[in-house]
Amino acid sequence: MPIAMVTRRIDRGQPATWVKSLLLLGALLFALLAFYPQQARANLDCSVANVNMDFGTAETGTDVVSWTCTIYSDNPANTTLCLSPGDPYPGTPDAPAMQNSTDTLLYYHLFRDPGLTQPLTPAEPATVPVSMPAGIGVTTGGTITIYGRIDPGQTVASGDYVGDFFNSVLGFIAEGSSECQSSIQVGDEIYTGRAGTFEATANREASCTISALGDADFGNVLQTDTDVSTSTQISVNCPVGTPYFIGLEPSNGNDDGAGVMAGSAGNSDTPGYQLRSASATGPIWGNSATETSVGNGVAGTGTGAADAISVFVTLPSTAFRPDSYSDVVTVNLNF
Incomplete structure (x- = not known):
């Protein structure tokens, strides 16, 4: 802080009381400034x-x-x-x-x-x-x-x-x-x-898992049986609110869920079957589903837990030579 230097003429013979007062005031100001609190700063x-x-x-x-x-x-x-x-x-x-x-x-x-x-x-x-x-x-x-x-x-x-x-x-x-x-x-x-x-x-990011819970097994059937059906389930686990669409594809690549089974070597018989949803007489379940459309598949919405979905398979005719028949169906999950 600057200190102003003030001058004043003092007549001879007059006591210098004003000068003494000025010096005293300066000393007092110095003392006050010395003890005035400064802004605190961390060390x-x-x-x-x-x-x-x-x-x-x-x-x-x-x-x-x-x-x-x-x-x-x-x-x-x-x-x-x-x-x-x-x-x-x-x-x-x-x-x-x-x-x-x-x-x-x-x-x-x-x-x-x-x-x-x-x-x-x-x-x-x-x-x-x-x-x-x-x-x-x-x-x-x-x-x-x-x-x-x-x-x-x-x-x-x-x-x-x-x-x-x-x-x-x-x-x-x-x-x-x-x-x-x-x-x-x-x-x-x-x-x-x-x-x-x-x-x-x-x-x-949306992340879903799918797994088969078992084979669709017709068991033993007679050659005279008709309209035989069986079922199995698949498990889907998607995040809450995530829409998904499931398609089923037999090994013959049929997009309408119409597959054929094969027997042992040398057996040319191929029993045909149909994949369906909801019930044995429900809608066909094919493989035209995409990420945005259900097509002829099955739609669902994720719950954050594993959801079991039933798959039905019908066998219109069993008029084939005795043998063990099977096929593989691919489950496609779109989300």
Whole structure:
């Protein structure tokens, strides 16, 4: 602050009381300025960037979190920097989750190690040692790597999922403590970090599975039998809300579900059969289904669990020489 130099003529013989008053006022101003509180600044100030666990379409993820620390002290700093997740939303501390636009939950967990055996929790934060020499405005930086895994066995709708950890902390672990704190005091000095939101994101692509639950076996039939029927089931597991269309294709490639069975070598008889849905007299079940159209197949919508769908097979005539006959039907799942 500049000090104005004021001059005034003093007549001879007059006491210099004004000059004394001016000097006293200057001394008083100096004393007041000396004790006027200055803006506080941390002796060690640390910040963080890139706190976002993005799984993408994978089941596991890695986030390399960048941190920087700046020192303002005549003393060196030796401390433990920590990264602690806060309050998850949605989900709970034991089961954090992400959600899509329809509030479907996708659960996941965070870890401190690439082997995914050391959980990352407020009680078990990720840590890194930090040592800085004394200095004013001297900055150093580094990274903390954290890992994530989407809980296995979940079948959810396709789309984007987002979750947050509110009140997450980049801070310090004080001597004798295991808690990650955004600010600590070390002697007469203050170390400050940051509190903020940690985001997790993922994209789930539609993924369906299908399996046969057994053969369609007519068993033993007589040559005089007619309109014999049997059935079996197939199992479909698609994410909730995912539409799917199923086609059936006999080995002869017939798109209308009309197949033939073959007997043993030397037997030229080929009993014909028909694939059907709903019942033994229901609609034919062929193979014209696509990703967007049911055609002559069967349509369904994923429930997130295994759904059993019945397949019926009819044999109009059994007037063939005695033998064991069979065929293979390919199940095509379109979604």
